[in-house]
Structure formats: C-alpha cells, structure tokens
Amino acid sequence: MLDINELEQRWLRYKIKSYIPHGVIVISLIVIISIVVLFMGKMDTKESVQVAQKKKQLPQKQQNIAQSKPKPTQQVTHNTIKKAPQKTQLHQEPVYTKQTQQKIVLQPSLGFMKNMQQSSLPYYETSPLQNTPQTQMQQPTTRYQQLKQQPKLIQNEVVTSTQTVEEDKIIPEEESKKITIQRHNAREDIAGVIKRFKKNNNPALSLFVAKKYYELGEYRKSYNYALITNQINSNIEASWLIFAKSLVKLGEKEMAIKTLTKYVQSSNSGNARLLLNEIKQGKFR
Amino acid sequence: MSSSIFESSKEVFVDVVNHKDYVQLDRVSTIYQSLKYSIKKPLKMILLFGKPGTGKSMFLTKLYNDISSTQPVYLYQTPILDESEFYKTLAQDIYGTKYMGELNFTQFMKIVENNSLDSIPIVLLDEAQLYSDVLMEKIRLLSDTRTIKFVITLHKTEKEDLIAKEHFQTRIWETIELENSSLAELKIYIQKKLMKANCFDTANMFTNKTVQKIYKFTNGNYRDTNKLLYTLFEIYTIYEKDHKLSSIGTSQISTKIIEMAAIHTGLVDA
Numbered sequence: 070m071l072d073i074n075e076l077e078q079r080w081l082r083y084k085i086k087s088y089i090p091h092g093v094i095v096i097s098l099i100v101i102i103s104i105v106v107l108f109m110g111k112m113d114t115k116e117s118v119q120v121a122q123k124k125k126q127l128p129q130k131q132q133n134i135a136q137s138k139p140k141p142t143q144q145v146t147h148n149t150i151k152k153a154p155q156k157t158q159l160h161q162e163p164v165y166t167k168q169t170q171q172k173i174v175l176q177p178s179l180g181f182m183k184n185m186q187q188s189s190l191p192y193y194e195t196s197p198l199q200n201t202p203q204t205q206m207q208q209p210t211t212r213y214q215q216l217k218q219q220p221k222l223i224q225n226e227v228v229t230s231t232q233t234v235e236e237d238k239i240i241p242e243e244e245s246k247k248i249t250i251q252r253h254n255a256r257e258d259i260a261g262v263i264k265r266f267k268k269n270n271n272p273a274l275s276l277f278v279a280k281k282y283y284e285l286g287e288y289r290k291s292y293n294y295a296l297i298t299n300q301i302n303s304n305i306e307a308s309w310l311i312f313a314k315s316l317v318k319l320g321e322k323e324m325a326i327k328t329l330t331k332y333v334q335s336s337n338s339g340n341a342r343l344l345l346n347e348i349k350q351g352k353f354r
Numbered sequence: 355m356s357s358s359i360f361e362s363s364k365e366v367f368v369d370v371v372n373h374k375d376y377v378q379l380d381r382v383s384t385i386y387q388s389l390k391y392s393i394k395k396p397l398k399m400i401l402l403f404g405k406p407g408t409g410k411s412m413f414l415t416k417l418y419n420d421i422s423s424t425q426p427v428y429l430y431q432t433p434i435l436d437e438s439e440f441y442k443t444l445a446q447d448i449y450g451t452k453y454m455g456e457l458n459f460t461q462f463m464k465i466v467e468n469n470s471l472d473s474i475p476i477v478l479l480d481e482a483q484l485y486s487d488v489l490m491e492k493i494r495l496l497s498d499t500r501t502i503k504f505v506i507t508l509h510k511t512e513k514e515d516l517i518a519k520e521h522f523q524t525r526i527w528e529t530i531e532l533e534n535s536s537l538a539e540l541k542i543y544i545q546k547k548l549m550k551a552n553c554f555d556t557a558n559m560f561t562n563k564t565v566q567k568i569y570k571f572t573n574g575n576y577r578d579t580n581k582l583l584y585t586l587f588e589i590y591t592i593y594e595k596d597h598k599l600s601s602i603g604t605s606q607i608s609t610k611i612i613e614m615a616a617i618h619t620g621l622v623d624a
Contacts, residue, residue, distance in 0.1 A: 071585075071618065073592050080614045083624035 255281065272301040272308070279311045288318035306338050313341075317348055360594055363556040364587035366547050367580045371411045371431070373419040377546045379539050382409065385530060389417060392528045393476060393505070398497035403508040404532030407577030410507040413532065414478045417505070426475040433484040440489060448475045448502070459492050466501045474503050482506035534574035541565040543576070544583065556587070564607040571616040578621060586615040 259281050266274035279294035295312035298305055309332045316325035329345040332338065347353040392400050402410055411431065418429040428447050434440040441462035445451045449469040453461075479485070485493070497504050535543055541560060548557035572578035589611050593599050602608040616622040 071588055071592060073589065073596070076589070076614050076618055079617050079624045080610065083613065083617055083622065086624070 255285070270301060272298045272305060275301065276305060276308050276311070279308065279315075283311055283315060283318075288315045291315045292319060304336070306336065306340060309336075309338075309341060310344055313344060313348070314353070317353060322348060359553060359555050360587045360590040362551060363548060363553045364584055364591060366551045366553060367584040367587065369577060369580045369584070371415050373412070373416045375547070375550075376412055376416045377543050377550075379535065379542055379546075381536075381539065385532065386413060386416065389413065389505075389530055390420070392530070393417070393421065393503070395528070396500070397528050398500060398503065399494070399528075400503075400505045401508060401529040402505060402532065403529065405534065405575070406509055407575040408532040408534055409576050410532055411480050412576075414480050414505065414507060418478055421476070425473050426471065427478065428475065429478040429480070431480045433479070433481050435484065435486070435489075437486075437489050437492065444477065444502070448477075459495070463496075463499070466496075466499070474501065476503045476505060479504060479506040481509075483508050535576065535579075536574060537566060537569050540569050540572075540574050540579060544568075544579070559604065559607045561606045564609070564612065567609055567612045571612070571621040578619075581619045582612070582615050582621060585618050586611055589614055589618075 259278055262274050262278050262281075265271070266278065275294050275298040279291045279298060281291075282288075282294060283291035291311055292315035295308050295315060298308040299312060302308075309329070313325040313329045313332075316322070316328065325348055326345065329341055329348065333341045333345055344353065389400070389402070402413060404410055414429060414431070418427055421427050426448070428444075430443075434443055438456045438458065441457040441459065442453050445453055445457065445462060445465050448471075449465055451465050451469070453465075479493075482490070493504060493506075496502055541562070544560050544565065545557045548554070548560075568579060568582060572582055586607070590599075593602060593611075602611060613622070617624040
C-alpha cells in the first residue's frame, strides 16, 4: 500500500524544484530585456544625435563674423554702425546652438582637471605689443564690449546647454557609467568656470572653456569662447589655435587659414604656423 | 465510475511476460512477422537484441506460443549457465535422452547425430548475454551443424553490443533490433492493453497530453510504462477509497498522479 501523504509531499517538493529553473530563466530574461531596452534606447538617441550633427550646416552668418575679425582697425571703427547686424548675428549664435545642442554628441571628459593643471597658460606670456597688429588689439575689444552688453544672453546659453546635457545624459558607446558621471561633472565644472569668467572676465577662464568645449566636440561654443578670449587678449596663442581649429571643425577651412595666416604674420608663432601648414595640407581636419 | 475500474486497470499493467498480453502495434507487428519469416529460412541463428524493456522476452514468448503447435520449439527464459546442464537439458527436451553425470559438447554432438528429427528444432534462449563466452561459442558451433536452430535475445548495452559484434556479426545469420515505442505507439499500446481487459473508461482517460507526459518519463519503454501505469492506477484506487477523486478529476489522467507515480517508481528524481 502506498503512503499517499508522503508521496504527495514528495510530489510537492518535486514541483517546487521543477519550477525553480523556470523562475530563474524568467527573472534572467526580465533583467536581460530591461538592460537591452535601456541600452537600445540610449543607442537610438546617440544615433539620432550623430545623424543630426552630420546634417548640421554652418550658417552663412557665422562666416561674416569670422571674416570681419581680422580686418584692420580703420574698418572696424568705420563699420561700427554697419556691423550692428553682425553683432546681432553673433548674439544670435546662442539661439542656434540651443537648437543644435539637443542633438550634440557628448564625449567624456577624462580627467580634465588634471589636464587643466598640466596645461600651460600661454595667455600669461604676453608677447610684445608692437608685434600684434593694431587691428587685432582694437577689434576684439569692441567685440568684447558688445558681448558684455549682452550678459543675459550668454547666461541663457550656458544654462540651456547644461540643462540639455543633464536631460539627455547620452552615454558614449565605448564608455561605461563611470564616464557618464565624469562628463556630467565636466559640464558642471564648465558651467562653474563660465560663472567665474562672468565675474572677473579672466581670459584664462574663457580659454579654458573654449578648450573644454573643443574637447567635447562642441566646436561652435569653443569658437565663441576662443573669440571672446581673443577679444579680451589677442596675444594668447592657444586661443587663436583653438579658434582656428574650431573653424576647421565647423567646415570653415578657408576662414581658418585666413585668420591663422594673419596671426602668424603678426605674432610669428611657430605653433600657429605648424597648424596653418597642417590645415593647408589637409592633415588637420 | 465503478470502484473496480482502477483496480482492474492496475492489473492490466502487472509486469509479467504473457503472450496474451501482446499488443499488436504496426511496427512491432512488422518486426514480429519478419522474425517468423526468418525462422523458416535456413538460418543457423537469429539474434534479437534491444534495450531492456523493449519487448524481447514478449517476442520470444509470443513466437513460442505461435509456432509450438506446428514445429518443435523450446523456450528457455532463464539462462542455464552450467555448460553440462545446458547440454543435458537440450538432450532431454529435444531428443528425450536422459543423461546421468557430466555431459560435454562432444558427447552431446554424438546424441544429436544419433537422433535424427523430421524438422530442425528451434531453441529460444532469453537473456543470452548471461551465457559465458565459452558456452556462446559452443552454441555457435552447434548451430553451424544445422541440427538445431537458435533464436537468442540480447540486451543492447555498450558491452553487450560488443559481444554481439564479436560472436555473431561475422557469422550470421539474422539480427532483429527492438526499440522503444514512439509517442503514437505508446498511446495505442496503453489503450489497446486497457481495452483488451475491457477497461474502456480508463482507456478513454488517456489523452495525447497525458500520454505525452508518460512518454516524457518512460521514453516509450514498455517495461517502464507498465510500472508507471501500475502505480498510477494504484494511486487512483487509493484516492477513490479516500473519496478524493473529485480533487483530481476523472475526465482524463491527472498530471499530478502521473508525476506521483513517476516519483514512486523512481523514473524521476524528487
């Protein structure tokens, strides 16, 4: 005679045991699916950002601003009124960047603090005044004054960019979560540096911001901040290099060559010449 | 449903070799016909092999019962391991010669030569893998004389497969392999078996799903299926006595009961 109660207990144990692998598989699947969905979502965002960035074209207005920069002083003073629309164009840039920032590819800033410490500050090494062309001395000053008159607009730009970054949180494909945190910090730090720059107008800070934006691939912003730096101090070699590099990145190779040629003529900078040759030869793209 | 249905169904699956319990399935029937046909051929030996529980013993029993009325056939379900005893038994059964003392191969061959029969006797040896290699060699020599025809069954395991190759494959004859049933065959096997015993109600309880579950545990092995179903109906009988049938239902065989039977018979580890 069978002991049914004992057999039922054994059957119950058997059923529980048989459901364990199923449970494990289901849980694993849920975890895997959720990870995949999360990952795919981020991949889609990144892809759309890349596509958008490829399609991004430099507005014609920017060319006018850049072209006008290396012009002699006589023209600057003369064109103060004429350039009014150009000034507005310059200040319209934040509007443009605000739109594109939604699709900007974010790249991790690895140990930027360390880089900051290591990087030389060439803008402190002021070259003799007679070496710099008179035009460069005057033109940036006027531009800076113009910019100073519009602090709110710049502030808006900064706030918008940081907000967008925080909202998007685009993770580069090859980087882990750790990198995401670093990038976020870099953004915060850039925002902090911009705030400080607004308080003391130190060109070292604006150059730092330009460098950081260039490293992050935000060439429009790096161009802007390099331009601001040049306006404050036109003898900073690094700033002109970033300025020219940003122009090349923005597809304004001719403009970059033109600007850099003038700078080389006035400063006789070896690095600038080197970069100029690279740009001309197409080595730097 | 009457209380005796599960009891009688249980009895159907008692694991005994009885030719009356032989269930005619298409594939099995074909094999059986080919075996019967082979018997008529001038073959010296026929080898019937397969895994345990595939119906080899049933085949031999069925063959014995089918042909015993028409020709001399001798069935040895239990192996006679002693060589002398083996010869003595054959001498007595086939030729009616009682031999006192030890009987060796040479002496047995003399008996065979002195007693000519009208038709060649057929000796059916079950569980032949239990015979020693020496005795198997003698059986082969004996069959070579064409005075006795042997039908032997072997378990097909790795080792026994080797024996089969060494002893028989180069010299033979006829080999018939028996296999486990397929899913469809298993359903027919169960239902036919129950219907033979007039257990129509329980036969109807075996749906495709339940047979599939049984097949999962037994892999179509007849012996394992018999064991499982015997226990299954025993559990049903107890549930019936305890008035717990309503909890498992009687429209079809409960999966729970199949699993319980599998646990009890050791077909599944719980």
